[in-house]
Amino acid sequence: MNNTLISLDGLKKIFYTDEVETHALSNINMSIQKGDYVSISGPSGCGKSTLLSLLGLLDTPTEGNYILAGEDVSNISKNERARIRNQEIGFIFQSFNLISDLDVEENVELPLTYRNGLSGDQRKKMVREALEKVDMAHRTKHFPSQLSGGQQQRVAVARAIAGSPSIILADEPTGNLDTKNADAVMELLDQLHEQGSTICIVTHDPRSASRAMHNIELLDGAIIADKPLSVVREEPVMETAL
Numbered sequence: 001m002n003n004t005l006i007s008l009d010g011l012k013k014i015f016y017t018d019e020v021e022t023h024a025l026s027n028i029n030m031s032i033q034k035g036d037y038v039s040i041s042g043p044s045g046c047g048k049s050t051l052l053s054l055l056g057l058l059d060t061p062t063e064g065n066y067i068l069a070g071e072d073v074s075n076i077s078k079n080e081r082a083r084i085r086n087q088e089i090g091f092i093f094q095s096f097n098l099i100s101d102l103d104v105e106e107n108v109e110l111p112l113t114y115r116n117g118l119s120g121d122q123r124k125k126m127v128r129e130a131l132e133k134v135d136m137a138h139r140t141k142h143f144p145s146q147l148s149g150g151q152q153q154r155v156a157v158a159r160a161i162a163g164s165p166s167i168i169l170a171d172e173p174t175g176n177l178d179t180k181n182a183d184a185v186m187e188l189l190d191q192l193h194e195q196g197s198t199i200c201i202v203t204h205d206p207r208s209a210s211r212a213m214h215n216i217e218l219l220d221g222a223i224i225a226d227k228p229l230s231v232v233r234e235e236p237v238m239e240t241a242l
């Protein structure tokens, strides 16, 4: 059985602004397996968010191939991208990105309303289950401004997982949280991974990266290290923990 969920081959991203060309990603070759827990790290400006946007079909590569769940999605139309993104991708952002006019339940339901063939009852059930998973089922009628940062991020996680995506992409999901809330969100991602979710997280934090089983390091738009499970586990992880 082919267990590969994502495969990037010679991926390149150049941004053109006025007279300037920014080579954000130069020649990215990597794959993500189903059930993988990947961390992407590297200094500011090295291309982490750009890579995550490409993985999440928010943007298109300048060159190269992207195969997602067996389908070539490198050059598909904007509408197709939106449809596949809605179905396959769950996004979690550093700044939560909840909609302030919608309550918790409505925020989590929103992406599901763009899906065909789901009844209102089915949507409500998916929303309830997702909110239970993140322990926020007691706050369905609250608005984002009435929640703590940690709670808002848990709602954002519920929104990301409600539609059972193939992969959860998280860009610095704990960047705006204090240590306690950050740990709670990381615990939650661990649990989702244990329950079978595939996760890819961008992080500056070595503690967060050490939770992943597959560490990818970027520098100046290129992968300088790609360590899957066995290599990662062989490293003296305890040394940094002590």
Ligand SMILES: Nc1ncnc2c1ncn2[C@@H]1O[C@H](COP(=O)(O)OP(=O)(O)OP(=O)(O)O)[C@@H](O)[C@H]1O
Pocket (backbone or CB within 6 Å): 015, 016, 017, 022, 023, 024, 042, 043, 044, 045, 046, 047, 048, 049, 050, 051
């Ligand atoms: N929309 C854009 N237009 C032009 N240049 C961009 C755009 N997005 C990113 N860049 C450039 O691409 C490079 C990589 O940016 P990116 O946001 O991916 O970095 P990053 O690794 O996520 O950094 P940080 O850790 O600070 O979030 C940077 O030089 C940035 O200025």
Ligand SMILES: [Mg+2]
Pocket (backbone or CB within 6 Å): 048, 049, 050
């Ligand atoms: Mg970034």
